[in-house]
Amino acid sequence: MQPANTKQLAAERAVTYIQDGMIVGLGTGSTAAYAIKQIGARVAEENLQITAIATSQRSEDLARELNIPIVSFEDIDKIDLTIDGADEVDEQLNLIKGGGGALLREKVVATNSRELIIIVDETKLVKRLGKFPLPVEVVPFALAVVKRQLEQLGCTASLRMQNNEPYVTDNGNYILDCSFGEIQLPAQLHDAIKAITGVVDNGLFIQLAKTVISAYNDGSIQLFTNDKRSV
Numbered sequence: 001m002q003p004a005n006t007k008q009l010a011a012e013r014a015v016t017y018i019q020d021g022m023i024v025g026l027g028t029g030s031t032a033a034y035a036i037k038q039i040g041a042r043v044a045e046e047n048l049q050i051t052a053i054a055t056s057q058r059s060e061d062l063a064r065e066l067n068i069p070i071v072s073f074e075d076i077d078k079i080d081l082t083i084d085g086a087d088e089v090d091e092q093l094n095l096i097k098g099g100g101g102a103l104l105r106e107k108v109v110a111t112n113s114r115e116l117i118i119i120v121d122e123t124k125l126v127k128r129l130g131k132f133p134l135p136v137e138v139v140p141f142a143l144a145v146v147k148r149q150l151e152q153l154g155c156t157a158s159l160r161m162q163n164n165e166p167y168v169t170d171n172g173n174y175i176l177d178c179s180f181g182e183i184q185l186p187a188q189l190h191d192a193i194k195a196i197t198g199v200v201d202n203g204l205f206i207q208l209a210k211t212v213i214s215a216y217n218d219g220s221i222q223l224f225t226n227d228k229r230s231v
């Protein structure tokens with residue numbers, strides 16, 4: 001028996017929450033891409049009437065290819081529902097995001113959404129965040145000073161590279177991937193990092209997810225809501 005495509009399963013379940021008339025936030029990454037494809041299929045097959053706002057240029061390009069109408073914050077106020085992936089999810093549904101480099105736009109969209117659904121496979125569920133290095137988006141001019149201050153908070157920070165050049169985000173910034181090990185107090189760490197001048201944002205998403213949909217290799221799906229991981 002083929003193992004289930006867990007990312008696709010979680011994504012397709014999340015897309016069932018979308019209804020006509022909604023403004024939908026589109027996440028970034030391989031799991032979010034499955035959701036965008038499924039939204040495109042519903043637009044084509046059911047004439048689903050939605051507008052969408054994307055968290056990265058690549059998600060926007062994919063959505064446009066699939067004839068999903070795209071808007072910007074000039075056109076809308078609140079987003080009804082955002083569907084996005086994550087790199088880690090803890091038991092309080094705090095997240096590490098930004099493995100795909102889109103953390104800033106993802107957080108702008110998440111914080112302006114009435115509801116954030118996170119879609120993951122079981123490998124992303126952890127007791128405590130921190131095994132996955134925390135992405136921090138940094139203004140290039142401030143890179144060296146920010147790196148030093150981040151390391152004073154107890155991590156090793158490495159500049160994300162792509163094709164032998166620093167990786168540049170959709171916003172023209174760099175990313176420092178910060179290995180803290182187990183993060184004991186994620187909300188405090190989030191605030192301490194945000195307080196460093198030259199940091200644009202970091203990939204800790206504290207109490208932003210309302211629902212996490214996790215899919216398992218046996219094809220089952222579990223929903224976790226707000227404070228506790230219970231069905």
Ligand SMILES: O=C(CO)[C@H](O)[C@H](O)COP(=O)(O)O
Nearest residue numbers: 029030031085098099100102
């Ligand atoms: O935060 C993200 C992009 O910035 C992604 O949601 C996260 O990296 C998960 O990616 P994938 O679905 O490919 O495992």
